[in-house]
Amino acid sequence: MTRLTDPDRLDRIRARATAEGMFLQEAAALEVEDRLNEVNRTFTSPAVVTGFPEVWSRVFPDARIVPDTDTLDLTPGAHDLVIHGLTLHWANDPVGQIIQCHRALKPDGFFLGVMFGGQTLAELRAVMAEVEVARTGGLSPRVLPMGEIRDLGALLQRAGFALPAADSAPRTVTYRDAFALLHDLRAMGEGNAMTNRAGFTPRTYFAEVAARYADSFPAEQSRIAATFEMIFLAGWAPHASQQKPLRPGSAAARLAEALGTDETKLPREP
Template identity: 40%
Template sequence: MSLPPRLFDRSLLAHRLDRAAGGFTQAHFLRERAVEDLIETLSAINRQFDVALDMAARDGAFGRAIAGTPVADKIDMLIEGELSERLSAQQSGSARLVMDEEALPFGDDSLNLVVNALGLHTVNDLPGVLVQVRRALKPDGLFIGSLFGGETLTELRACLMEAELEVRGGYGPRIAPFAESPDLIDLLKRTGFSMPVVDSDRVSVSYEHPLRLMADLRLMGESNILLKRPRKGLNRAILEKASALYFGRHADAEGRITATFEIITLSGWKAHDSQQKPLRPGSAKMRLADALGVKEGKL
């Protein structure tokens, strides 16, 4: 059986997260937004979770956000897992574990809840990661995760590509591909989750300059980690051309540019006998026309 393709340099990701450790305080607004979406989903669920795992804890935003809230009362123990050892060492309060989302160090049926805020778009084998999560969950356990979707950074991607083509006569991948919502629903089903749900949150962020946007991406640890990333960096000519294109196409009345981020939140349950199941085709005991109180006619 062939192995899934490797798109990302995970060791470089760990290095970038280490480098970005001090930057989360300035550029953590998207992560906060993603965490809010996860907490909103959890708030509506009347369930106690004995052992919960935050797969991509980063700066511990999820643990801080639930502190003192009803969601925290639902979680007996929170484990914060993180690829970056430096970031893990800075946190306290919850159990910390240096781990890779691509190789979960948990046995089958060992967790009640798994969350992942904006850590799934940099894994090489997303189906494999979801299968590992499902196996680690106890029956009737819940997974809630988020990742950047296909509309993310469409403006920057197009401007960089066009600018590099004009200056160098060719271009290399500067921004990773992102998943689409319909594909993720199918993926949750294929990896064995029950009652899958996918929601999309489109966020528009205003910047004074494209270079400020690119600086924020570095502070977030979201700069290019593609294995086949170009070895040549972006020179001044490319950046100036890309900035001019960006201002020309995406500037508002005040001269600020807009950057789009799509945050997709997905959730699913590990199967359990107590969960509702769809009826088998042909098993209905009442006709639709009778239920609606109408007469059945011919077309």
């Protein structure tokens, strides 16, 4: 089966990333730190899965840094916290990655992942599709497909996490033009690493993309707007002390009493 991501090309793209391009990685790491501060728990054996160790090790200096390869270098049951740091969108098997993180947790350990979601680069996708259809009548894979929050949240349940939760944090970044956006994506280490990526593209194509982008998605001061959606996934390794849903019929009071209303019985079917 053909894999979505070419890992060798992804490594080369990341090797060309720059410190200036790490602002979204840094923002994600700081947001994860803030969210962990809201959890009433002290973690003593954390691990971070990431393709950008310099960024995440600065924010989590006591964590074990693990490359985001297909098989994660995580010891089963060794950690009370596993963070997947803004690289899960490139995984060929995201469910497998989350399952491996789950296995690495001790009972009642916490998983917190962040990844780019489906609204990321929505403007660029739309403009590229319009230009390519107009020029060739078809579409080529140019921007990585990314999951929607409902589907991504379901991955936590499939992986066996208790109390799963998912939420979205979109942000808008403005650029001088589409060429500046594409330059920034390379600086982020987020270039096209898909296995079935488009081949050679003439510069006239990108010039047309830039012109259409400026017309369709303008921002203040003659700039353009680009959306980056971060989706956060959280769940706990099951443990007997955790909250569990009540069994059907086990409520101590009627719903009508709780709402302060009268209960009306429906007639039975004849």
